[in-house]
Amino acid sequence: MAGNSFGQLFRITTAGESHGPGNVVIIDGVPPGLQLSVDDLIPDLQRRRPGQSKVTTQRQEADEPEILSGVFDGRTTGTSIAVLIRNQDQRSKDYSDIKDKYRPGHADYTFDAKYGFRDYRGGGRSSARETSVRVAAGAVAKKLLTEACGVNIVGYVKQIGELVADVEQPESVTLEQVESNIVRCPDADMATRMIELIEQMRKEEDSIGGVSELVATNVPAGWGEPVFDKLKADLGKAMFSLPAVLGVEYGAGFGVATARGSENNDVFEQGDQSGTIQTQTNRHGGMLGGISSGMPIVMRCAIKPTSSLSREQPTVTRDGEPTTIATKGRHDPCLLPRFVPMGEAMMAIVLADHYLRHRAQNGG
């Protein structure tokens, strides 16, 4: 299937597994003339890579990207851009444990059910290593969006367990605030408590879930399609395509269930700049009828606690025999800190796609 591609005009196609030679992405549709080098890809890859801090997995991967095509004399040529990230820290461990057992919460069983067998080395294609090249592609999308339209995308950790960050204005959070701590929470006090909680989880051989908030500012009004390819629909798919995401909402989100129309509707008003229109509040999360309104786009993703645990968990073998399994060593006790660049990347890829789609039909 074309299940390894995403996007219509800004389109990425990926391949690669956790323990194969590496992961590769082909990025199609990038306009010509964009300044681009590996240096543009490295910062977000560093934010995503394993082994970056004490709250993440200790697998060590440099995640050094190689641009194979599509860039000449420091600029994109308009042809397809391929980026390769080779795997490095593929421990020659004994996989017999997960070869014949189904890890709870993982795709082991469903891959077997689908394909009849699976690459059992560290999750194979279902490993989060696959997201490395999404982040590389997202960095290209971000650069395009920033240079062409001034769009800015920032994600952060909003909640881990019961700890909820105090973020009054999502659209005001800066990358610097987010990167000021290893958990990527702009509320510094709460960040400290979150780090403690994650460390506690590791000690208890357990894991914890959370919520990440993603914000895009300066998106012009008018992006998105009115029916199936609503901007919220493509963003929703993008987020659900990331591992461990069990819920996605934007604007008032699930809060609308108990809201009345009279209180939920955002009131239109003249904008600060002459001739512009904005809303007084942003419960609509920057999208109306699936099309951007010019207000900040604000989404939240619910991330489940890591399924891999160091402690013993009951499960079955391929034959259905009861057994137990424990994942020794290298996994994240909480997925949230490393999710942030992944969520940003997917948001950027969707927005870049709709930027080009809007330009195709509406000419600018």
Next chain:
Amino acid sequence: MAGNSFGQLFRITTAGESHGPGNVVIIDGVPPGLQLSVDDLIPDLQRRRPGQSKVTTQRQEADEPEILSGVFDGRTTGTSIAVLIRNQDQRSKDYSDIKDKYRPGHADYTFDAKYGFRDYRGGGRSSARETSVRVAAGAVAKKLLTEACGVNIVGYVKQIGELVADVEQPESVTLEQVESNIVRCPDADMATRMIELIEQMRKEEDSIGGVSELVATNVPAGWGEPVFDKLKADLGKAMFSLPAVLGVEYGAGFGVATARGSENNDVFEQGDQSGTIQTQTNRHGGMLGGISSGMPIVMRCAIKPTSSLSREQPTVTRDGEPTTIATKGRHDPCLLPRFVPMGEAMMAIVLADHYLRHRAQNGG
């Protein structure tokens, strides 16, 4: 753009507006030999149509479908199926109000921002009338899924405002239970209270939001793609593509934010039938790694309160001048009862698509 198509192999393409001649869908990829007639489409269309009960809009539309192609001698031919539903109750009202004013919460402003002008008659392409042909296509998808695989899809109203239905086993809810009351809530007591709440909203010239739950049972393990076209991702997009949906979750959903891995992981066990494997609980909502696990697929959508209100609301004109607007007459005070067949339809279309995709690659 191809923004009016949805799906890869079971693919629908739609056209139509609220106050034009009608809406049409072309359904591509339906296997040949499926028994099909308009009688298969009518029940779900009746569940979606306006004017069906006192808790819905009073616009009267018979929503009678005409099959234009793809069916011969009572069976699908394998070629594209077109279904046309003509509009009928298009009141020759004066649209000057919404022509030059932006209705809060609607797509009026964003359409103008995107296209430069808009069909202002009743929302045009952004009207929920567009979903009529989705429901027709969904009926075809349901029939295919049922006959080919025994898949069953049931949706219902889980929550309206603060009123939450007591549904212990989502997979046990039947269509009969859902259709036993006009609000489509399988908890009969709560249904009565929900109806009262909706009537109160109408009296108060207000509206109220809610949550719909959608369940697919008997989905075989193995459907869905491992990366971008995860089953959860395509279902997520499908739901977000429906009007008024601000949040989507499956399984434990946003509840995972406060969960620990040790309590969130579902434990695998031998199934009731020899050689099968299942989980003891279903916090994973029937999908692991984006692929169906064989357990019931359970999703929830948060629906905002209707933006149209009979009461006066502040807004601006196209020129940004402050004004007020009121929607007299025909709108739903709560979108939930009519959302149920729409959500079911989109779920069916996604599952039918992945049924065919799985068969293409894995041969059955």
Next chain:
Amino acid sequence: MAGNSFGQLFRITTAGESHGPGNVVIIDGVPPGLQLSVDDLIPDLQRRRPGQSKVTTQRQEADEPEILSGVFDGRTTGTSIAVLIRNQDQRSKDYSDIKDKYRPGHADYTFDAKYGFRDYRGGGRSSARETSVRVAAGAVAKKLLTEACGVNIVGYVKQIGELVADVEQPESVTLEQVESNIVRCPDADMATRMIELIEQMRKEEDSIGGVSELVATNVPAGWGEPVFDKLKADLGKAMFSLPAVLGVEYGAGFGVATARGSENNDVFEQGDQSGTIQTQTNRHGGMLGGISSGMPIVMRCAIKPTSSLSREQPTVTRDGEPTTIATKGRHDPCLLPRFVPMGEAMMAIVLADHYLRHRAQNGG
């Protein structure tokens, strides 16, 4: 499958059969604000319709289009445009002949092989009636191309049997010249002989093939993609997607087989307008590396003689038993005159698509 859609951004999706209620097309991606009414569709539909002259089939179809959506106040809205053409002259004939026999050269056998059964009424989905809505969509594409870029598309009959028209400058042929005779050949003398040949074929209960030439002028340099979606590749697919086309070539075409590079290469030179570049000759047919060069795009399609013959032809039944078959009455003794608007339509659809694709990536 999505086998009933064509194009990426200017995208058409069709449905309909020869003897069902009608044929419908949904046109996706048309920019907003284009003046459009049914009057824009009728001229080309008249050129394609059966019963238009003595050299075509005598089936009578008015082919009156109804625009179902996407146009408001005389302008396209940017949302999907649906056009419906109902069938009228569906003679209540006895189809038992073709129901159980395979017409030579038709898709009867291959449809049965593919789908297990078929709509045997007049060819069903494989009937050339399906092209009526392509021509309607092509009229929209032509209007877009003309208004946005001044592109002009003209097709004509170049050859019927051994009769080859003398056309020195394909890019100079006008629609008026083409429409000055019923066979659509700009060489008036040869047109007369072609008409005689077709009438002779009808008398002899036989049919005859030919070649149609299609020319697009004023296509800007730069349209088309460098690899798979070369402009020549998408045009080639478009032409081969039409019934009865067994060969497609552009520029020097099959003549290159015997050419040397030194004589085949077109020499670049400064254009008439300052700053432009053109070639002295046009053996490259307006496309280099799959991208338009600014020179006229010139293609030719080889059309087979109509497979339906009034005379008896040997064939087999569904069970493989030898039998004979004759098609009494209504078929074209030569497909060429009615092919011209079909070929133009497909050429226009491809060019409109690449116009939008070029604008998406390159901004104008």
Next chain:
Amino acid sequence: MAGNSFGQLFRITTAGESHGPGNVVIIDGVPPGLQLSVDDLIPDLQRRRPGQSKVTTQRQEADEPEILSGVFDGRTTGTSIAVLIRNQDQRSKDYSDIKDKYRPGHADYTFDAKYGFRDYRGGGRSSARETSVRVAAGAVAKKLLTEACGVNIVGYVKQIGELVADVEQPESVTLEQVESNIVRCPDADMATRMIELIEQMRKEEDSIGGVSELVATNVPAGWGEPVFDKLKADLGKAMFSLPAVLGVEYGAGFGVATARGSENNDVFEQGDQSGTIQTQTNRHGGMLGGISSGMPIVMRCAIKPTSSLSREQPTVTRDGEPTTIATKGRHDPCLLPRFVPMGEAMMAIVLADHYLRHRAQNGG
């Protein structure tokens, strides 16, 4: 754009340039469980690679493929397969000549017109090196087709200049016959003369065109879609997507222009095996109504003479100033011998795609 992808279910996406690090292809949709290793890719890559014989370019490229993903324990996993071929013989030559001049017959000018600038090193993305990874993907497609359905694909050189091979039964030509000489012509006597002609061309600093014939046998009846994605249409696009192809035909091809229906129709008859149906002749080239008939699929492509010549050719600079250009050294005096594996690869990719598409809809 998605212009770097081809196919719907068996889908390839490519990236890479002539003088960058290398070329890569991602192959999506390969069924799981197919035995596959680099050894399966090498034979066809050897047939395509430059420097293979005295009648091809002398650029030396080993074209050694590396499989980056999608294969585990010697079998395809069902996830995307990436193949990387690094460039080696990238001479550090002075490109100033082609940097500022437009080579006749090449894409230099059209790339500049499209993108504003270009990677001028050896043609960049428009180089035939891009076809190396198509051939690798084609080898995967061939293996799938052979193992799943017994389909066999053989291409050969039919004509070079005025020299036309005598091939009575295209479906009987074997790979061994084709590979028995360096020009890949199964008519041994003509092959000798073709080689002489090519050598003469090199001496004369000229080049020569030709025709390649491609044959697929054992394709079951029923593959292909009835409207836009006719098998002939997708095959046609595939062939036109290859460099230097100016004409494509199948079956009787352009010969139908002068044919009568009574002589062109192939007569159906009972097949050799009970219950099968075949045609006595194969002027329809194995496809009727765009769907395979079970008869051999026979196509021909017209290939232009190489545009690069060692001799001086007149042209212009980027500024339109008259100048001359000569390509010293490494180019093919005739493209035909190396075209054969490219054509076979594209034919295989299309057939593999339609095999999966047919199975998706029709279940087998």
